[in-house]
Amino acid sequence: MIARRAPLALLALLALPALAVAQGPPLALPEASQAATASQRIGLTDITVKYHRPAVKQRTVWGALVPYDQVWRAGANQNTVLSCSTPFSVGGQQLPAGDYGLHMIPTKTEWTVILNKESTAWGSFFYDQAKDAVRFTARPQTGDFQEHLAYTFESPGPSSVTLTLHWENVALLIPIAVDTPAVVSDNLQQQLHNLPGFFWQGFAQAASWSARNNANLDRAATWADRAIAMNRNYQTLRAKALVLDRKGDATAAAALRDDALKLATEADINAYGYELMSAGKIDDAIVIFRSNVADHPGSWNAYDSLGEALAQKGQTADAVAQYTKALQMVGDDTNKTRIRGILATLAANRK
Secondary structure: OOOOOOOHHHHHHHHHHHHHHOOOOOOOOOOOOEEEEEEEEEOOEEEEEEEEEOEOOOOOOEOOOEOOOOOEOOOOOOOEEEEEOOOEEEOOEEEOOEEEEEEEEOOOOOEEEEEEOOOOOOOOOOOOHHHEEEEEEEOOEEEEEEEEEEEEEEOOOOOEEEEEEEEEEEEEEEEEEOOHHHHHHHHHHHHOOOHHHHOHHHHHHHHHHHHHOOOOHHHHHHHHHHHHHHOOOHHHHHHHHHHHHHOOOHHHHHHHHHHHHHOOOHHHHHHHHHHHHHOOOHHHHHHHHHHHHHHOOOOHHHHHHHHHHHHHHOOHHHHHHHHHHHHHHOOOHHHHHHHHHHHHHHHHHHO
């Protein structure tokens, strides 16, 4: 007699008790305290905080849900992590670039803010004070009610930003600063070791930025010299003049600016005029724009720029005359429409 095989479904059922003994892999499910990220760029520095957002849920937070005088993970679940792509200072103390576990010790009056070198632990349960990178104190402020904990970056400036914790009715401000001129100077050096280093424009741009921002002027002078060696023109000479001005050699800077003007194109002079306008030197800008009109009488754009400067100065009649010449010469409809609109506004303002 031939034995009959049991159905596959029955075999699977018989195997269930054995399978139930093993632990299956966890499923990904929504977390009660959801993950969040806040980021801010300061100069060329990227600052990010990654955290989880617990809710108040009608509970007493400070001194109860979050006990006083104990290390707190400054969020929920894993470490709250503060990352900075360049060296930075927090609470007035300098730190290298990297990832840091953010912890806090709340009290009724003053909190301790901690950046710890371990950033991959679970909350503060494995916190080790020996691994602290920075500790400083901050005084919490009363803020608008916030149901879910949140971090925001506020008051961003060229070299600083404030990271603020908001939860329940508390706001805690954490000042962060970056030496942006030094960071950018080092970054420019790296960029100029790549493809931009084969062209004079990169060296001139790097030197000019450094001069305007007082960043590593010796390095900037080297860049300006390199740009001039590659192409002696208006822009490279102006870059070196900017560096010399910043270094206090006004005489040499003035001589270079005079040399630069002898090599300037119409576009160079036009850009210089707008640079003077941006600096509030409207009278100097008018002189430059008039010289551009004299040197390039066939350029509608030269008349257009002079008209703009005159209008800003309040010399409406002369501005109308220059804009009218520009309108007679311009070829494209977009600029014709724009200039007609300006003339109509000037005419209305004269009534």
